[in-house]
Amino acid sequence: MPASPPSPTPGPLDVSPIPILSDNYAWRLRDNRSGAVAVVDPADAGAVIARLEREGGRLDLVLLTHHHDDHVAGALEVARRFGAPIAGAAADRHRLPPLDLALQEGDRVFLGDTSGVVIDTPGHTRGHVSFFFGDGPVLFCGDTLFSLGCGRLLEGTPEEMFGSLRKLSALPDDTLVCCGHEYTDSNARFALSVLPDNAALRERAAEVATQRASGTPTVPTRLVAERAANPFLLAPDIPSLAAFRSRKDSFR
Ligand SMILES: [Zn+2]
Helix, strand or coil, X not given: CCCCCCCCCCCCEEXXXXXXXXXXXXXXXXXXXXXXXXXXXXXXXXXXXXXXXXXXXXXXXXXXXXXXXXXXXXXXXXXXXXXXXXXXXHHHCCCCCCCCEEECCCCEEEECCEEEXXXXXXXXXXXXXXXXXXXXXXXXXECCEECCEECCCCCCCHHHHHHXXXXXXXXXXXXXXXXCECCHHHHHHHHHHHCCCCHHHHHHHHXXXXXXXXXXXXXXXXXXXXXXXXXXXXXXXXXXXXXXXXXHHCCC
């Protein structure tokens, strides 16, 4: 039997995807103790504002993983609507919406009674960052790590992506992986082409097919499940990751 998808987080943090654009996810994170709310990559202001209004009309923090329009386009409008600060990578401040908090690796972002740490994750873009909240534990990894895949190397090198994935892979087993796109179905087909005998992957691919057939998001997933089935996390070295990534770029 395929594992059931992770249930809504029962702990101090509650996380929920907000489907936007054609296949993006913005994410809503709430600290249940204080009620404080953050959104990650709110590219579609209308959809994100509507969700936040439905849930009480509170927003305390906007987090940006990287500068691409399908992650940041609505950020300023969302932030202004609720008077929330925008946080993103200092290294990319010249091409991000105006930042109230310019972040470097190891910096903390505070949300009510909790906080997250900034992890540099270059590869997809040079200034890409991820956010890890240990209280979840929850990871927002933008276009670095996807379920069963990883981001295209648009600016970075295989070496950078390998290093970024190594850092994320070292996070706790039960970390909820909240990525920027619904790419899992296509990623599963590619992953099966390179790891046809991986039992965890075959089980996950069947689960993904069921989820997509019913219109259910395939994310978040648990990091432990990604480590078992994601070819880019299973790649033992940089050349293997580079080979998988270039094959995926032309995979149909
Ligand atoms: Zn991107």
